Every structure is written in structure tokens, then in C-alpha cells.
Amino acid sequence: MAGVLDALKIDRADLVTHDIGNMVGYAFAIQHPGRTTRFVLIDAPVPGVGPWEEVLKNPLLWHFRFGGPDMERLVAGRERIYLDRFWNEFPPPPAVSPRPRASTTPSCTLYLAQCIRVSRNLQHLIRMRSTTRNSSPLRASSPCRLAIGGEKSFGSMMATIMRFAASDVTEGMVPNSGHWIMEENPEATIAIVRDFLASK
Structure with missing residues (x-):
């Protein structure tokens, strides 16, 4: 980066990250x-920050140890x-976010056709596991933080976890959304992010 x-x-730049991008950012x-x-x-969550071992006990996150x-x-x-x-279990139920399951959409089909071999993904997770105990806290002089969770996913827990790494963490939540927030509720996501980036 x-x-x-x-x-x-x-x-210098504002940084907006999601999923594995959080770890990179x-x-x-x-x-x-x-x-x-x-x-x-x-x-x-970022591996090694806060109650990471408890996070891994969530049945939906078994792939982190796979x-x-x-x-x-x-x-x-x-x-x-x-x-x-990942596409079908991470979104909220259709009654909450009525949209077609991502695995049936053309974009997902295209992604699957072009995606990197799963073996590389698994090797990435192996490397990630080896570094989960080495995450350092953010410095007091580091940037202001906003931790956003999907209402039907990590929700307010995102901010709770990130406060183990820094005290200056603002909480945000995207309503009627699971993990794939930009697909499930892009309007609310963009509004929350823009308001935070525009603040002083």
C-alpha cells in the first residue's frame, strides 16, 4: 500500500477497508x-486484537482454522x-435483506470462474494463523477510527473489539445488513462512511 x-x-489518505482489507489496513x-x-x-475483526480466540468460536467462522x-x-x-x-450464509435472512443470493448472480459466477485457486486462499489462512498473537495496538498518534458492523453480522461488536487496540474508536452499524454491506445496504454504508470522513 x-x-x-x-x-x-x-x-496521506483516508483508509476504508472491509473483511481481509481490515487486516491489511x-x-x-x-x-x-x-x-x-x-x-x-x-x-x-483483526486477528490477535481483543477476544480473538472467542471470535473464532463462532460457528460461521470455522474457515479461519481450516x-x-x-x-x-x-x-x-x-x-x-x-x-x-460465504455468499449464502453471511448475508442476513431474505426477510431482512430481500435480495438474490450472491452465488446465483452473474458477478459471482464470473468471480468463481476467475478466482485464485483455493489452495492459495488456504495457505493465506495458515500464514494468518501464525501471526494472530502478534498484532500491536494502534498508537495514540494514529488516525481516528470508525468501526462498522453489519446489524446481522458483527454489529456493535466491531467497535468493542477495536477498542482493545485503540481508545479513539467511533461505533457504526449498518441496518438490515449482514457481512456484505455494500451489496446489502450500500446507501446506509456510504452515508456512515462519508459522515465520518467529513468530520473534523
């Missing part, structure tokens, strides 16, 4: 605290089954 900003001749904010003006983390050659062999040839659960 620092290299991209350097190439674009951007010294968190590392960047720690390594380059002076380059991020505001930091928005959306609906995914890694290694045996697991890779179990998934081989069944990639669609493995990936479908």
Missing part, C-alpha cells in the same frame, strides 16, 4: 501511522461448495 501511494505521489496504519488521516474498518494439505484435498473439486457458503 505504501508503494502504491508513493507511485501516485499521495502522502491495520498493518499499514501501524507501520505508517503518519500516512493515514482516518481509518474505517468494516465488519471483520487450513493445511488435508483440508485442501477436501476442497479440491468442490471449490463451488466451499465458496458458496
Whole structure:
């Protein structure tokens, strides 16, 4: 990320991240605290921050510990089954957010056709597991933080978890949304983020 900003001749920037992007953004904010003006983390805890071991006990998050050659062999040839659960189980029930399940949409079909091999994803999770105890707290001089959770996903727990890393954390919640907030309630998500970035 620092290299991209350097190439674009951007010294400082607001950072808005989601899911695995939270982990990337968190590392960047720690390594380059002076380059991020505001930091928005959306609906995914950072490994090693707060009650991480308790977070992993959530049945929906079993994939965080699903890694290694045996697991890779179990998934081989069944990639669609493995990936479908992310689209179909993480959103809220249709009664809350009435939209087609993502696995049936053309964009998901295109993604599945072009996605990186699942083995690389599993190896990433293995590497992530090896670093979960090494997350450092954000410095007092680091940017203002907004932690957003989907109402039917992490919700207010996002801010609770991130306050283990920094005291200056504002809480945000996207109503009628699960994990895929920009697909499920983009209007509310954009409004919350814009209000925070515009604040002094």
C-alpha cells in the first residue's frame, strides 16, 4: 500500500477497508501511522486484537482454522461448495435483506470462474494463523477510527473489539445488513462512511 501511494505521489489518505482489507489496513496504519488521516474498518475483526480466540468460536467462522494439505484435498473439486457458503450464509435472512443470493448472480459466477485457486486462499489462512498473537495496538498518534458492523453480522461488536487496540474508536452499524454491506445496504454504508470522513 505504501508503494502504491508513493507511485501516485499521495502522502496521506483516508483508509476504508472491509473483511481481509481490515487486516491489511491495520498493518499499514501501524507501520505508517503518519500516512493515514482516518481509518474505517468494516465488519471483520483483526486477528490477535481483543477476544480473538472467542471470535473464532463462532460457528460461521470455522474457515479461519481450516487450513493445511488435508483440508485442501477436501476442497479440491468442490471449490463451488466451499465458496458458496460465504455468499449464502453471511448475508442476513431474505426477510431482512430481500435480495438474490450472491452465488446465483452473474458477478459471482464470473468471480468463481476467475478466482485464485483455493489452495492459495488456504495457505493465506495458515500464514494468518501464525501471526494472530502478534498484532500491536494502534498508537495514540494514529488516525481516528470508525468501526462498522453489519446489524446481522458483527454489529456493535466491531467497535468493542477495536477498542482493545485503540481508545479513539467511533461505533457504526449498518441496518438490515449482514457481512456484505455494500451489496446489502450500500446507501446506509456510504452515508456512515462519508459522515465520518467529513468530520473534523
